[in-house]
Amino acid sequence: MVRTKQIAPTSKRPPTAIKRQIIPLSRRLETKRKLHSGEKAKEKSGTIAVKKRAKPGxxxxxxxxxLQRTTELLIPRLSFQRVVRDITNKICAKRVIDDLRWQSNALLALQEAAEVYLTCMFEDSNLAAIHARRVTIMPKDMHLVRRLRGEHITMK
Structure with a gap:
């Protein structure tokens, strides 16, 4: 007997059709299930369509x-620019320089470097939290990561 490859049967309906479940109104009234605050029901010819709730996470x-697929910056440019100008004005207030000017490329490079630093910091903090058998990142994880890296920044 000849051996042939068996192919698994495909489902008749696409996976997007499973999102909503249509319940007859008579069965709906029998169960007397109350709608949650975020749930909306639409009545059409005696049936109510209830949207299924997604699992947490x-x-x-x-x-x-x-966010891992995209390459765009996560912090809005104008707010980052405001913070940078505010910090530089506070530092330069002690000196004679009135107002510093920034090139747009310099601000973009600074923002790129800041976001890379923060991303790496959160990745390492997440590893520290997982090592402590936790899921949530805590400040002590960030302190540990900075200490292991040898970063001791003091703000005066």
């Missing part, structure tokens, strides 16, 4: 995957 994982 699914949206967070989707956002993480999206």
């Amino acid at each position: 699914v949206k967070a994982l989707r956002d993480i995957r999206h």
Whole structure:
């Protein structure tokens, strides 16, 4: 007998059709399930469409995957520019220089470096939290990471 490769049967409906579940109104009234605050129901010819609730953490994982794929900056440019100008004005207030000017490329390079530093800091802090058998990053994780890196920045 000849051996043939078996192919798994595909489902008839696409996976997007599973998102909503249509419940007849009579069965809906029997169960007397109350709608939650965020849930909305639409009545159409005796049926109510109830949107299924996603599991916790699914949206967070989707956002993480999206942000890992993109190359755009995460901090808005104008707010970062305001912070940089504010800090430089405070530092230069002690000196004679009135107002420093910044080239747009210099601000962009500074923002890129700051975001890379923060991303690496959060990655290492996450590893420290996982090592401590936790999921949540705490300030003590960041202190540990900075201490291991040899960073001791004092703000005066």
